[in-house]
Amino acid sequence: MRVIFTGLVVLLLYLGYILQPFSLGREHPVSIPLESKGHQYGHQQTLSLPSTAHTQNSPGTGQSAVRHLDCSIDRKHLSSVQQRYGLEDKFRYLKRYIRFHRKPELERKSMTQIPHPFLASEFRTIDIRKEQPKIKCDAPLELDVSDSGFPFTVDASMFMFGVSTTYARLLHADTTPIEEWLFWLTDGYGHSNGAKLILTLLDANDTQLQEVANLLCDAGVDVDVYHSESSMEMAVRYLSLIPTLYNHSQATEKSWLVLCDDDTFFPFMHKLVERFQTYDSSVPTYIGTLSEDVFSVERHGSHAFGGGGIFLSRSLAGIITDLFDSCTTRDKVHESDTGWGPQGDILLRKCIYENTDVRLKTIWDLWQLDITGDAAGFYEWGKQPLSVHHYRGGDWTNAKPVEFTKIAYICGEDCILQRFMTQDGFLISGHSVSYYPDGTGFDWDMVERTMDAMPQDKGWNLDFMFGPQRPSLSRTGKKVAWDLQESQLGEDGSVRQTYTRRWDDWRWMYPDDSPMSNLDGILELIWIPV
Numbered sequence: 280m281r282v283i284f285t286g287l288v289v290l291l292l293y294l295g296y297i298l299q300p301f302s303l304g305r306e307h308p309v310s311i312p313l314e315s316k317g318h319q320y321g322h323q324q325t326l327s328l329p330s331t332a333h334t335q336n337s338p339g340t341g342q343s344a345v346r347h348l349d350c351s352i353d354r355k356h357l358s359s360v361q362q363r364y365g366l367e368d369k370f371r372y373l374k375r376y377i378r379f380h381r382k383p384e385l386e387r388k389s390m391t392q393i394p395h396p397f398l399a400s401e402f403r404t405i406d407i408r409k410e411q412p413k414i415k416c417d418a419p420l421e422l423d424v425s426d427s428g429f430p431f432t433v434d435a436s437m438f439m440f441g442v443s444t445t446y447a448r449l450l451h452a453d454t455t456p457i458e459e460w461l462f463w464l465t466d467g468y469g470h471s472n473g474a475k476l477i478l479t480l481l482d483a484n485d486t487q488l489q490e491v492a493n494l495l496c497d498a499g500v501d502v503d504v505y506h507s508e509s510s511m512e513m514a515v516r517y518l519s520l521i522p523t524l525y526n527h528s529q530a531t532e533k534s535w536l537v538l539c540d541d542d543t544f545f546p547f548m549h550k551l552v553e554r555f556q557t558y559d560s561s562v563p564t565y566i567g568t569l570s571e572d573v574f575s576v577e578r579h580g581s582h583a584f585g586g587g588g589i590f591l592s593r594s595l596a597g598i599i600t601d602l603f604d605s606c607t608t609r610d611k612v613h614e615s616d617t618g619w620g621p622q623g624d625i626l627l628r629k630c631i632y633e634n635t636d637v638r639l640k641t642i643w644d645l646w647q648l649d650i651t652g653d654a655a656g657f658y659e660w661g662k663q664p665l666s667v668h669h670y671r672g673g674d675w676t677n678a679k680p681v682e683f684t685k686i687a688y689i690c691g692e693d694c695i696l697q698r699f700m701t702q703d704g705f706l707i708s709g710h711s712v713s714y715y716p717d718g719t720g721f722d723w724d725m726v727e728r729t730m731d732a733m734p735q736d737k738g739w740n741l742d743f744m745f746g747p748q749r750p751s752l753s754r755t756g757k758k759v760a761w762d763l764q765e766s767q768l769g770e771d772g773s774v775r776q777t778y779t780r781r782w783d784d785w786r787w788m789y790p791d792d793s794p795m796s797n798l799d800g801i802l803e804l805i806w807i808p809v
Contacts (some may be wrong), residue, residue, distance in 0.1 A: 348419070348805075350374050352411035360801055361407055364764055364779045370799040371402040377707075378419035379690055380809050383426040387693040389661035390700060390723050395420060397705035404798065419807065422699060427691035428549040431466040435548055436473030437534040437555060439527065440464075441520035443507055444541040446483040449491060454671065456541045457495070458681045463545040465499035467688055472548065475533065476500055477524055479507035479516070503527070514615050515607045517585070517623025518630070522600040525593065534560035536596045538589040538627075542671055544680045545588070547663050549692050554642065554665065555590065563595035563637045568645035568666075571744035572732045575649050579617050582628035586668035587645040589624065595637060599630055606630035643744065649733065650741065653786065654678050655760065656729035656748065658710035661698035676730065683709040685766040686774055689808055698723075712778050712802055713760040715752075725749040753786040759795050760787070761802040778802040 352372075361370065375397065399417035448454045466472050476495070480488060483506065492504045505523065507516055517538070524536040535555055545551055558564060567583020567590060569576050575584075583589040591599070599606070606626065615625040631637050644665040648657070654676035669675035686694045686709065699707040700723075706713040721727075728748035732740035741748065752758035761778035768774055780787065780800035787795045 348376050348416035350376075350414045350416035352405065352414065354407060354411065357405065357801060358407050360764075360777055360779070361799075366779060366781065366799040366801065368408050369404065369406045370801055371796065372405045372801050372803075373398075373402045374414075374416075374803045374805065375399075376416060376419035376805045376807060377422060378807050378809060379422045379424050379694070381426045381691065382423050385423055385425045387425045387427070387663075387697060390698045391422075393420070393422065393699050393701045395701060396703040397701040397707075398703055402800070405801075420701070424690055424697070425693045427693035429467075429691055430462065430472070430548070430687055431468060433466065433472045433548045433552065435464075435552060436532070437552065437560075438473075438537055439475040439477065439524055439530060439533040439535070440537045440539060441477045441479075441524045442539060442541050442543075443479045443481070443516060443520060445481045446487045446491065448541065449480065454541075457498070459544050460495070460500055461498055462681060462684050463548050464501070469499040471499055471501035474501065475527075475529055476502040477505065477520070477527060478502055479505045479520065479523070481507045481516075482509050483507075512607075512612055512621060514612055514621035514623040514626045518599075518603065518607060518626050521591065521596050521627075522603055525596040525600045530593060530596075533593060536591045536593060538585055538591075538624075539666070540586045540668060542668060543586055543588055544667050544670065545665065546667065546680055546684050546695050547665055547692055550644075550663055551665050554644070558592075558640075560592045561594065562592065563598060563635060564590075564592040564640065565595060565631055565637050566590040566640045566642060568641055568643060568647060569744070570647045570649045572649045572740045573743045574732065574735055574737075574740055576743070578619070579622060579625060580628065581639065582624055583639055584647040584649075585624040586649075586666075587647040588666045589627065595631070595635075598635060599627070602630055602634055606634070646744075648676070650730040651675055651733040652731040653729040653751075653753070655711055655762075656727035656751070657745075658683075658696060659698070659706065659708040659713065660726050661696065661708070661723070663693075663696065674733065678710065679763055679765075682763055682766045682776075685768060686776070686806060688768055689772060689774055690806060707804070709763065711760045711762050712804070713758055715758055717757050722749055727751055729753060754788045754790060754792075756789040756795060758787075761800055772808060774806045776804045776806070778804070 488504045495502045568587040612621045615621045646664045648669045670678040696709040704715045726745045726748045761780040766776045
């Protein structure tokens with residue numbers, strides 16, 4: 280569904296662009312960034328955040344237009360879910376309304392115990408090929424949440440982000456980060472949240488750069504797009520983002536210049552802003568996080584790993600800009616190769632450490648996430664990671680941050696990945712809904728060791744950042760979970776989260792390899808404010 284949805288978003292925005300006349304306002308001034316002799320493309324626009332009057336009737340204010348609860352079987356919708364996620368025609372189904380109460384005096388906890396059962400009635404067996412009887416809704420599950428900020432209240436104007444990718448990767452449905460960028464770079468209503476994005480595209484032509492600039496700007500991202508040349512060593516291209524950011528005309532208005540990957544995601548922008556307000560950006564400062572895998576640190580060294588985000592004060596970026604030529608010689612590039620090819624974040628560390636007294640300040644809430652396998656243990660932990668990375672599968676893990684963060688538009692930022700444990704052993708975490716049939720007597724402060732380190736897992740690689748982890752419950756019969764697949768914001772001020780479970784999922788087996796259920800499952804949570 281994410282692939283289809285993202286493709287439609289890109290297609291609609293692109294069609295909106297090409298069907299408009301090429302008129303005044305789509306011609307942009309030309310500049311020559313230090314990185315390469317190319318053009319800069321981007322709207323030169325003034326930040327326009329929504330006013331209170333503009334947003335008081337929108338979902339993000341917590342004002343609900345939900346008039347009644349509807350638990351009827353929507354065969355058309357469920358059939359599309361069943362087909363998108365490869366489920367069988369017959370499955371177990373439950374729709375559950377959750378009504379949340381925003382409490383100004385309440386603080387978010389890692390785990391919130393709910394003195395009510397999740398199941399007011401049983402899951403129903405649905406055969407999507409047949410008509411279904413009407414179902415009466417159970418009373419909503421009532422939750423208290425903290426009165427946290429919404430995406431439209433974020434002021435991220437202290438940040439300028441630099442990202443390098445390719446045109447093909449940017450617009451391919453499987454790899455595009457555009458939907459993720461709309462969450463942490465805009466207010467959710469088509470306006471920038473104050474952050475600036477500097478985007479470099481490898482070997483893109485002028486037409487493609489202009490297309491991407493218009494596409495992102497029309498979606499509300501404050502972006503300038505530059506050429507990036509493949510003739511330049513990858514590590515050098517990475518480092519060249521720093522002078523490109525530093526020399527930008529808006530850099531003097533920013534406190535922090537940030538390097539990150541195109542699959543770096545910032546789920547808690549209010550928290551990110553609050554954290555960086557505690558640092559003095561007027562002095563040379565280098566902030567980031569290490570890899571969670573001790574062997575990765577051993578291989579590559581102690582430096583800010585780029586996937587978690589590398590934050591530089593503008594003064595330090597100026598020093599690096601002046602040192603750029605001496606820091607990118609052939610010898611320096613060779614020294615940044617630890618056996619996996621020259622690395623840009625290593626080249627950056629060498630440039631800073633060999634020429635200044637500045638050393639890395641670590642923020643452990645930034646996450647590189649050098650993990651593979653099932654990421655559930657991390658995302659079910661109840662924490663508020665300031666960044667996440669490596670969530671698109673492949674050699675790494677699968678997660679859907681753009682889906683689990685949509686709850687913030689109506690419930691507030693603290694509701695993202697917040698854990699609620701019900702009286703009957705169900706855990707709602709945003710990433711999944713889990714059930715513990717034999718009870719919940721686990722140390723919930725510990726991460727469940729569902730994930731692995733790569734390429735060499737000793738069993739304790741991840742203790743460095745996670746702490747010792749409790750054993751995985753996969754294939755024990757002590758846990759079964761429905762994974763979040765998609766979320767939709769309703770016009771009535773609700774959010775529908777759709778979770779699925781396959782009967783033959785290797786995780787949900789008993790020790791004798793028999794499945795915990797002989798049917799697939801679909802679980803829908805409908806979040807509504809009071």
